[in-house]
Amino acid sequence: MHLAQLQLISRLKKMDSKRTEGHGINTIQINKAREIHAQTVRARNPRAQPRSELHAPARNAPARNAPARNAPARNTPALSAPAPNRHICNNPNNPACAHCSAVIIPAPKATLPLEDTPSISIEDWTITTRKKPILNSKELDEWDRILGGLTMPEMIFGNSFVKIENRKHGWCLEFNALDALKAVKMEDSGIRVSYANKWIKSKQAQQKSSELADSSLQIGQHYDWTYTTKYKGTIKNGTHNFTHDNSATLPLDKLSRPDPILFYDDMILFEDELADNGISVVNVKIRVMNERALLLSRFFLRVDGVLFRVYDTRVYVEFDENRVLREYKEHEADYKYVLSKNLGGHSRDPKAILRDSNWVAQQLPMVRRECEVLQF
Amino acid sequence: MELDRCLERLYAGELLPEATIRALCFKLKEKLVRESNVVHISTPVTVVGDIHGQFHDLLEIFHIGGAAPDTNYLFLGDYVDRGLYSVETWTLLMVLKLRWPSRIQLLRGNHESRQITQSYGFYTECVNKYGGSSDVWRQFTDVFDYLALCCVVDDELFCVHGGLSPNVQTVDQIRVIDRFREIPHDGAMADLVWSDPEETGGQDARDGRNTGLESSSPHFQVSPRGAGYTFGRSVVEKFLQLNGMSKIYRAHQLCNEGYQVYFGGLVTTVWSAPNYCYRCGNKASILELYDKDNGYFNVFEEAPENKLLHHASTSGQITNNNAFLNEFFDERGGDVFSDEYQAASASRRHVEYFL
Numbered sequence: 248m249h250l251a252q253l254q255l256i257s258r259l260k261k262m263d264s265k266r267t268e269g270h271g272i273n274t275i276q277i278n279k280a281r282e283i284h285a286q287t288v289r290a291r292n293p294r295a296q297p298r299s300e301l302h303a304p305a306r307n308a309p310a311r312n313a314p315a316r317n318a319p320a321r322n323t324p325a326l327s328a329p330a331p332n333r334h335i336c337n338n339p340n341n342p343a344c345a346h347c348s349a350v351i352i353p354a355p356k357a358t359l360p361l362e363d364t365p366s367i368s369i370e371d372w373t374i375t376t377r378k379k380p381i382l383n384s385k386e387l388d389e390w391d392r393i394l395g396g397l398t399m400p401e402m403i404f405g406n407s408f409v410k411i412e413n414r415k416h417g418w419c420l421e422f423n424a425l426d427a428l429k430a431v432k433m434e435d436s437g438i439r440v441s442y443a444n445k446w447i448k449s450k451q452a453q454q455k456s457s458e459l460a461d462s463s464l465q466i467g468q469h470y471d472w473t474y475t476t477k478y479k480g481t482i483k484n485g486t487h488n489f490t491h492d493n494s495a496t497l498p499l500d501k502l503s504r505p506d507p508i509l510f511y512d513d514m515i516l517f518e519d520e521l522a523d524n525g526i527s528v529v530n531v532k533i534r535v536m537n538e539r540a541l542l543l544s545r546f547f548l549r550v551d552g553v554l555f556r557v558y559d560t561r562v563y564v565e566f567d568e569n570r571v572l573r574e575y576k577e578h579e580a581d582y583k584y585v586l587s588k589n590l591g592g593h594s595r596d597p598k599a600i601l602r603d604s605n606w607v608a609q610q611l612p613m614v615r616r617e618c619e620v621l622q623f
Numbered sequence: 624m625e626l627d628r629c630l631e632r633l634y635a636g637e638l639l640p641e642a643t644i645r646a647l648c649f650k651l652k653e654k655l656v657r658e659s660n661v662v663h664i665s666t667p668v669t670v671v672g673d674i675h676g677q678f679h680d681l682l683e684i685f686h687i688g689g690a691a692p693d694t695n696y697l698f699l700g701d702y703v704d705r706g707l708y709s710v711e712t713w714t715l716l717m718v719l720k721l722r723w724p725s726r727i728q729l730l731r732g733n734h735e736s737r738q739i740t741q742s743y744g745f746y747t748e749c750v751n752k753y754g755g756s757s758d759v760w761r762q763f764t765d766v767f768d769y770l771a772l773c774c775v776v777d778d779e780l781f782c783v784h785g786g787l788s789p790n791v792q793t794v795d796q797i798r799v800i801d802r803f804r805e806i807p808h809d810g811a812m813a814d815l816v817w818s819d820p821e822e823t824g825g826q827d828a829r830d831g832r833n834t835g836l837e838s839s840s841p842h843f844q845v846s847p848r849g850a851g852y853t854f855g856r857s858v859v860e861k862f863l864q865l866n867g868m869s870k871i872y873r874a875h876q877l878c879n880e881g882y883q884v885y886f887g888g889l890v891t892t893v894w895s896a897p898n899y900c901y902r903c904g905n906k907a908s909i910l911e912l913y914d915k916d917n918g919y920f921n922v923f924e925e926a927p928e929n930k931l932l933h934h935a936s937t938s939g940q941i942t943n944n945n946a947f948l949n950e951f952f953d954e955r956g957g958d959v960f961s962d963e964y965q966a967a968s969a970s971r972r973h974v975e976y977f978l
Contacts, residue, residue, distance in 0.1 A: 508976070534975070
């Protein structure tokens with residue numbers, strides 16, 4: 248898209264927002280939108296496009312970064328040769344990259360509502376993701392009814408999901424925000440912000456001197472305001488279920504090999520900054536390689552001055568063995584302990600590192616681990 | 624440096640030298656110290672909610688709502704933190720206020736605080752952009768202490784960052800607050816920038832998940848966090864009646880549509896950071912008030928530059944935005960969906976071998 252076009256769109260947007268009641272939609276706008284839509288889809292599928300000589304040098308550029316193994320030379324001359332890759336890209340809007348054969352999930356998202364539901368299939372397995380904006384107020388009302396009594400987190404990506412399916416056995420494991428929030432307890436978490444005591448005491452004092460009118464010092468609604476969730480994904484279909492086997496472990500050797508990543512996505516299911524007392528967030532990442540996939544769903548909680556929690560669910564799929572392993576770990580420690588691990592180093596901005604869930608997870612002691620296996 | 628020169632540089636996205644910042648902060652404090660806690664203005668005025676360092680969206684707001692000083696602006700606070708350009712955003716607003724003090728009103732939000740900015744990015748950004756020293760951050764946060772707490776438009780519309788406080792029944796009680804300090808955890812000043820409306824009507828059809836919840840009070844309630852308030856409808860009605868006002872406009876809470884109406888229009892949230900944190904996909908709005916009864920929400924989406932700038936910054940080029948833009952835009956017909964662009968961004972695309 249040209250800068251001029253971007254500007255045109257934003258200008259049209261502005262014209263539109265400046266009340267054009269009764270004028271209908273400008274035809275130029277529609278044609279432009281169609282053109283851009285077509286261009287977007289066309290451009291994401293490089294193979295469908297004639298290549299000019301000029302484009303040639305760019306072809307080799309990413310090969311430097313991508314591991315050479317398994318990266319087929321899928322450019323013009325090799326088109327007729329059968330692809331050595333066995334994966335299939337299910338969404339024509341998200342084709343494989345001609346250079347490294349990874350599924351294209353564009354970094355800058357189109358402003359126009361092109362829905363992206365990138366999906367990849369390897370043998371019997373299909374992995375699909377969708378990323379959409381936060382819920383609107385209508386959806387929020389609906390969720391409010393479903394989740395009754397829970398004050399919603401600030402940001403809910405309620406239409407986003409990650410799905411791992413086995414088509415042959417009709418089995419599906421999905422990670423979504425609604426189910427993650429259903430697992431939040433509707434009772435007092437017992438956790439209070441760092442200054443809660445001081446706050447309540449000063450209010451009580453004010454009440455005694457009757458400075459404070461018509462306010463009860465009752466907590467309005469009890470729900471776990473830290474949104475702590477032990478969510479491990481939702482099994483959507485199928486009679487197959489996991490069996491507990493705490494002796495099972497993730498094959499770290501296989502997973503730390505730099506096999507080319509064919510599909511990668513990373514999304515937040517919900518997030519709340521706890522009225523600026525920290526952060527509570529569920530984040531899901533998935534990477535799919537030729538032989539296996541790994542998903543990490545992480546609940547990260549920081550209550551400033553109080554505590555940290557990291558609850559990780561890892562789902563590992565070995566495609567050829569038709570085996571799924573789900574590992575769940577809880578880590579927790581109090582705030583001071585973690586802060587003390589960071590003496591030196593980042594002294595100028597000691598709190599910066601406390602935002603990094605990876606670093607925090609490494610500092611926290613594990614309080615619980617469970618492992619489950621599913622063999623088809 | 625002359626204010627107009629400063630503006631020129633700021634609109635171009637440049638930082639001002641530290642010495643200039645110091646002078647600006649001093650001048651602005653001098654000006655703000657004479658303002659009351661409660662600023663009185665009249666329509667027409669355009670009300671702007673949270674910006675959170677989304678500088679390009681602020682420029683977009685001036686495109687949409689009209690440039691200063693042609694349009695009067697009332698900003699409801701939360702200029703900094705979270706976005707990548709809090710320094711640029713706040714410096715620009717400071718200079719605008721100095722240049723046209725009666726045309727620009729700046730209220731204090733809960734993020735205009737030393738404590739909060741250390742946790743949510745502004746501190747880090749100042750240190751990164753000003754040579755590893757926290758002096759500039761100290762200068763900026765000192766100015767925050769001087770910002771007004773609320774604004775009354777046409778004697779009828781009450782504008783504040785967060786909401787009401789049980790310690791405040793009348794606007795006069797706000798006038799006597801000693802505001803020249805860090806935002807405390809407690810008391811009227813804290814509540815004004817922190818509290819949220821809580822709508823309770825129409826949600827009675829709750830299912831069995833809800834155990835032991837007494838019918839929600841329309842009054843003030845303590846949050847389950849153990850500090851801070853939510854306020855209900857009767858609190859709002861009482862406050863408005865007592866003060867002879869008709870509506871409350873506030874910011875502070877993200878909403879997908881850019882604005883959110885509570886209690887049948889008695890309280891309205893204005894949110895002005897589109898695609899908040901560069902990933903929420905929400906719309907934003909500014910509220911154009913023509914007179915006390917007529918207003919219009921101008922809803923808009925993220926500025927196109929944001930995507931690219933953010934993209935650039937995540938690849939570790941925070942200071943080098945222009946180079947990045949040139950790379951993709953000025954190159955004959957740089958098409959973001961083209962093969963070249965996709966190839967280039969594929970190598971930049973965030974892929975992590977997480978375990």
